[in-house]
Amino acid sequence: xxxxxxxxxxxxxxxxxxxxxxxxxxxxxxxxxxxxxxxxxxxxxxxxxxxxxxxxxxxxxxxxxxxxxxxxxxxxxxxxxxxxxxxxxxxxxxxxxxxxxxxxxxxxxxxxxxxxxxxxxxxxxxxxxx
Numbered sequence: 001x002x003x004x005x006x007x008x009x010x011x012x013x014x015x016x017x018x019x020x021x022x023x024x025x026x027x028x029x030x031x032x033x034x035x036x037x038x039x040x041x042x043x044x045x046x047x048x049x050x051x052x053x054x055x056x057x058x059x060x061x062x063x064x065x066x067x068x069x070x071x072x073x074x075x076x077x078x079x080x081x082x083x084x085x086x087x088x089x090x091x092x093x094x095x096x097x098x099x100x101x102x103x104x105x106x107x108x109x110x111x112x113x114x115x116x117x118x119x120x121x122x123x124x125x126x127x128x129x130x
Contacts, residue, residue, distance in 0.1 A: 008055075011038070015046050016055065016069060016076075025068040027061070 008016065018034045019026055028044045035043055047067050050056040055076070058065045069076065089095045107114045 008050075011042070011046050012050055012055075015043070015050065019056070019067060019069050020073045025059070025066040027064045027066045029064065030066075 014035070015031065018031055022030070028040060028047060031047075032038075032040060032043060047056065047058075047065070051058050051065075051067065055070060056067045057070050058067045071079070085098070088098050103114070103117070106117055
């Protein structure tokens with residue numbers, strides 16, 4: 001399954017966030033303190049599921065596996081966004097509405113993000129000029 005196609009459940013997303021926050025590989029035992037109330041076996045199953053989805057890599061250390069994200073948070077989120085947006089933007093008639101929604105959502109969220117979007121657009125236009 002490609003990262004862009006990966007759908008994460010709430011616990012999967014939390015586990016992935018915990019691994020990014022650690023900035024180093026972790027075993028079930030390493031991660032368990034960050035998940036009070038979640039059974040060891042549930043956490044183990046979640047890590048295995050993320051590995052099978054291709055989101056996490058794993059290595060055997062002694063009797064346990066240690067897991068690490070295959071991508072940085074930024075690259076993972078960019079791949080997921082791309083996988084969702086590209087098909088929507090391929091529809092030329094609907095693309096304008098999608099872009100309008102994106103600009104509205106960004107401006108509602110943070111003016112600095114809108115400025116960053118504008119900066120990225122200008123940089124892309126410069127890059128494409130001969």
